[in-house]
Structure formats: structure tokens, C-alpha cells
Amino acid sequence: MATFQSLGVGSGMDLASLVTQLVAAERAPKQTQITTQQSQVAVQISAMGSLKGALSSLQSTLSPLKLAPSFNVFAAKSSDEEVFTASALASAQSGSYDVRVLQLATAQQISSAAYESGASTVGTGSLTLAVGEESFTVEIDSESSSLAGIRDAINRAEDNTGIRATIVNGTNGSHLVLTAQETGAANAISVSASGGDGGLDALTYPSDNASNYTVAREALDAEIEIAGVLHTSASNTIKEAIDGVTLTLRKADPDNTLSLNISRNLDTLTTRINAFVTQYNSAASTLASLQSYDAATQKAGPLLGDPLVRNIESNLRRELGRPIDGLTGDYRTLSSIGITMKLDGKLELDQAKLREAMEADFQAVQRIFSSENGVAVRLDSIVSPHLSADGSIANRNKSLDDRTKRLQDDQAALDARMQVIEQRYMKQFTALDSLLAQLQSTSLYLGQQLANLPKIGKE
Structure with missing residues (x-):
């Protein structure tokens, strides 16, 4: 059988190029279809990754807000941290104490x-x-x-x-x-x-x-007086004197009475709530981008019209605006504590108003997020099913993976079919090339014979 290199030698034509062009012409419609579908699937997979990432980040900020004990964050403050410092756990209680550090614990x-x-x-x-x-x-x-x-x-x-x-x-x-x-x-x-x-x-x-x-x-125990009560400790780190509070003694100062103040750490809670607002806005931007349509360029987001994304977006917005059942008084909704929704669907946090609400009615703020039907609980109930191992995103990704494999099979089948077609063309053009070579040889022979006819007549 002729090879691509020898094909056309007999005819003088570039038959190899012709075979390549014919095969390419037959491949083009199906190849375009497969390539287009592969590109579409790749875009869908990327879009689902963006959706999952946005929801996962949002969920991470909901976790510390949906559990009531997470709001038990306290700060312990010493009036002179050169003498002693303090920290507080969730089990601490707010309060103020007079403290005298009489003696540090020492190692002999x-x-x-x-x-x-x-x-x-x-x-x-x-x-x-x-x-x-x-x-x-x-x-x-x-x-x-x-x-x-x-x-x-x-x-x-x-x-x-x-x-x-x-x-x-x-x-x-x-x-x-x-x-x-x-x-x-x-x-x-x-x-x-x-x-x-x-x-x-x-x-x-x-x-x-x-x-x-x-x-x-000398080998000495630490001695500290708290609210007039003497406490001794073998260590300068004292955890037993006040429940949930750790005192670290740095210097003895028996002649001065210092203060220890334990209060709710509103700064930490504000930071957590601000993180939730930030991540919600990031998720809202992602959801909007996935469903966007630019009339000027006529370009659509990869999940435009997708019911999954549309439902997630509408459900999240709905839950943000609902009041909390069982709450009365001034603080019953996110807007009442300084979290409002703008026209573009994003949240805006007024930190001063939030702090005012926490100082006025801390329990109400806590319940707005972490009660049985609190905002963080409700939002998490929307997000979690989509992120589970058998949730909608996982199922969609599995479907896209299956499509990818089918397209790979289609590509392999197309490649195999094109090889058969190429061989068929090769066989056909090899025969044609051989025939043309024979005709060319016959033509040359006849030409030579005809050229000799006058000579025969003259003899």
C-alpha cells in the first residue's frame, strides 16, 4: 500500500494533501460538536467549583454564630499588666475584682x-x-x-x-x-x-x-488576694481562683490594689459577625456573576437560568429578612441590630448599631443568630444540604463528570472512525494513482508510436 510520502508519485498530484483535507472536512462537524460540548462542560465544572467555594466560605462563618455557647466569649483585663495578666474562657462570668499580688511563686x-x-x-x-x-x-x-x-x-x-x-x-x-x-x-x-x-x-x-x-x-508559693480572699498557688499561672479565668502573675506588688475586669468580648463577636457579612456578600457576588447577562456583549454567566443557583439565592435572601420567632422588644431582626440589605442584595453592617444592641440586650442578639430558628441556623440549613457528599452540588458534579467521560468516548470513537476513513481514501487514491500512472505510461507509448508513423511511410 502506498504511504503518504509516495501517494501521488504516479499521477504527479498532491494526493496526500487531498486525503488530509477530505478527512478534515469529514471530521469537522462532529469535532466541532464535541469540542463545543467539552468547553461547555468545563465551564460548568468551573462554575460549580465557584458555587461550592462561595457556599463553603459562607458556612465557615455561620458555624460560630449558630451555636449559643459560641457567644460566651469573655475578655479579662488587668489594670496593670506588668503585675498580672488575665484571660477568660466561655465558662467565665462578668464581674470586677480588687486584686493584690502579694508574692510570686519561685523555684528554689x-x-x-x-x-x-x-x-x-x-x-x-x-x-x-x-x-x-x-x-x-x-x-x-x-x-x-x-x-x-x-x-x-x-x-x-x-x-x-x-x-x-x-x-x-x-x-x-x-x-x-x-x-x-x-x-x-x-x-x-x-x-x-x-x-x-x-x-x-x-x-x-x-x-x-x-x-x-x-x-x-526560696521555694515559695504565689500569694494573691482577690476580693479580700487569699489564694495560694505553686505556680504563677493561676486557674483555680476564679472559675473560667486564668491569671498570670508577673511581679509582686503587695502595696497596691489593682483591678480585674471580666466582660463579654464584644470586639471578638463583632469581628465574627462582620466576617459573616463579608462572606455573605462574597457569596452573593458569586451567585450574581454565575447568573449574569451582559446585554452589550450578549455574554451570559455559566449558570444563567439554572434553577439550583436561583433557588439558593432566593432562599438565602428570604431568610435574611424574616424576624425571629419568640423574640419581642426592639431586637428581632438583622436590621434591628445594624445589618441591612442593600438594593443589590448585599448586606451592610453598622458596627456602632450592632454594639449598641449587644450592650442593650445581648441575649436578643445571640438568639437572632443561634436560636432554633435563628438566622445562622436557617442559613446553614439552606447551605449544608448543597455541600453534603450526596447534595445537589456533588450530584451535579457527578453528572458533569459522566458527561466528560461520554465526550471522551465520543472523541475516541471519532478518532477511530477518521482513521478508517483515512485508510479508505488512501486505498481509493492509491488505486487512482496507479491507474493514472498506467494511463500516463500508455499515453507515452502511443505517442512514441505515432511519432514513428511518418518514418514508416517514407521508407
Whole structure:
């Protein structure tokens, strides 16, 4: 069979180009149809992705507004944060307290008597160190009997219960310094020695020998007075004094009475509500764009006239304007707390009016969003079904995926059919090319014979 390269050699015609053009002409109508449909499906898939993204972002801002406990956001404020700071959980209650920080919790630190250097030999035997009731023992042999060796043995002990050993060098020599890693009176350090050559007795604490150690810092509990009530704590982070409130002590200031104020964190709630308004407006813009039509350019959005998008948009708008059942008084709707809908369907937030409403009737504002038929609850009930694994968006995407696969099959079938047609044309034009070559050869022969006829007559 002739190839594209040899086709037309006999006839002198560009039959290969002719075959290509004929195949392209037969492919064009169906190929245009498939390509157009593939483009349309791709646009639809992108549009559904935009719709899902817009609704997901909106839903993320509804989550903290549809649950009543999420409104229990409190701020705790110290009048002097150089002395103490405070934070509050949802379980806190509003209130004000007089506070005096009498004493900070400290971790004990003791310093041994002076040795000539860190290399000085102290002794051998066993050292048992304890912080409070937790203890551990290190064995000191001749290789670790120096001050530095004892330091390292303490720090490397796998069962070390919370003592850090260091060497501090001073004008009178080197000192072994032991520091408890936990604050509080119950975490006092003790050291006892046994066995060996007796040299470790110089490191025992407490001891009858007052020269063994100098107490650099006592093990003390924090002491704080709140509303005239004394509270002690082993830590400078106090969580038990006031329910839902954590106090962090920074500096003792027993001579001054400070204030602690706990109130609802309206700034955080305003930020959450503003985020909802922003995301709703973003979703509204997306819905409008998907259904848009530009008369000047005659270009339509990818989901113009789609009932799914139209229903989502109308349902969201409807729920935003409904009052909340069971609420009476001045605050019953979004507009009453400063959230209004503009002519273009987007929301506008008056933060001053919202704050005024929260200060005047916080429970009403909370119920507008999170009651059984609150706005956030109702909007979430509209959005969630569309975003579920078997929701409308997932089903639409599955349908589009199925269409994509069918179009891929159509493309494969078209390619296969065009190959058959191309081979058919090749066969036909190969035969034609051969016939033309034969005719050309016959014509040449006859021409030669006819050219010789006069010569025959003359002879």
C-alpha cells in the first residue's frame, strides 16, 4: 500500500494533501460538536467549583454564630499588666475584682560551698536528690567525683525529677548550683549522701552544717488576694481562683490594689459577625456573576437560568429578612441590630448599631443568630444540604463528570472512525494513482508510436 510520502508519485498530484483535507472536512462537524460540548462542560465544572467555594466560605462563618455557647466569649483585663495578666474562657462570668499580688511563686535555688575549680574532687558514693516527694539517685565514682563530674551526673540522670545542676565561678572559687525546675513551696530541694569516702556529705541539704549551701532563692508559693480572699498557688499561672479565668502573675506588688475586669468580648463577636457579612456578600457576588447577562456583549454567566443557583439565592435572601420567632422588644431582626440589605442584595453592617444592641440586650442578639430558628441556623440549613457528599452540588458534579467521560468516548470513537476513513481514501487514491500512472505510461507509448508513423511511410 502506498504511504503518504509516495501517494501521488504516479499521477504527479498532491494526493496526500487531498486525503488530509477530505478527512478534515469529514471530521469537522462532529469535532466541532464535541469540542463545543467539552468547553461547555468545563465551564460548568468551573462554575460549580465557584458555587461550592462561595457556599463553603459562607458556612465557615455561620458555624460560630449558630451555636449559643459560641457567644460566651469573655475578655479579662488587668489594670496593670506588668503585675498580672488575665484571660477568660466561655465558662467565665462578668464581674470586677480588687486584686493584690502579694508574692510570686519561685523555684528554689541553692549554692554549695566554694571549691577551687570545677575539676576539684568532692568525693564518691551515692547522692539522692529530691524535689518535693520525687527523688532520684546518682552514683558517683572516682571518674565522676569532681565538681564538674557531679554536675554532669545529675543532669544526665534519666530519672531526674526536676533539678538542674550548674557551676558558677566566683571570686572565692567554684560553686555547684542546684535549681528546681518547678516553682512552689512543695518543690523544695533536698540532697542526701551515702557510702563512698564521705566527701559527698558536703553536698547534703538541709544539713546541720550551715556552710554546705547558701539559699539563693526560696521555694515559695504565689500569694494573691482577690476580693479580700487569699489564694495560694505553686505556680504563677493561676486557674483555680476564679472559675473560667486564668491569671498570670508577673511581679509582686503587695502595696497596691489593682483591678480585674471580666466582660463579654464584644470586639471578638463583632469581628465574627462582620466576617459573616463579608462572606455573605462574597457569596452573593458569586451567585450574581454565575447568573449574569451582559446585554452589550450578549455574554451570559455559566449558570444563567439554572434553577439550583436561583433557588439558593432566593432562599438565602428570604431568610435574611424574616424576624425571629419568640423574640419581642426592639431586637428581632438583622436590621434591628445594624445589618441591612442593600438594593443589590448585599448586606451592610453598622458596627456602632450592632454594639449598641449587644450592650442593650445581648441575649436578643445571640438568639437572632443561634436560636432554633435563628438566622445562622436557617442559613446553614439552606447551605449544608448543597455541600453534603450526596447534595445537589456533588450530584451535579457527578453528572458533569459522566458527561466528560461520554465526550471522551465520543472523541475516541471519532478518532477511530477518521482513521478508517483515512485508510479508505488512501486505498481509493492509491488505486487512482496507479491507474493514472498506467494511463500516463500508455499515453507515452502511443505517442512514441505515432511519432514513428511518418518514418514508416517514407521508407
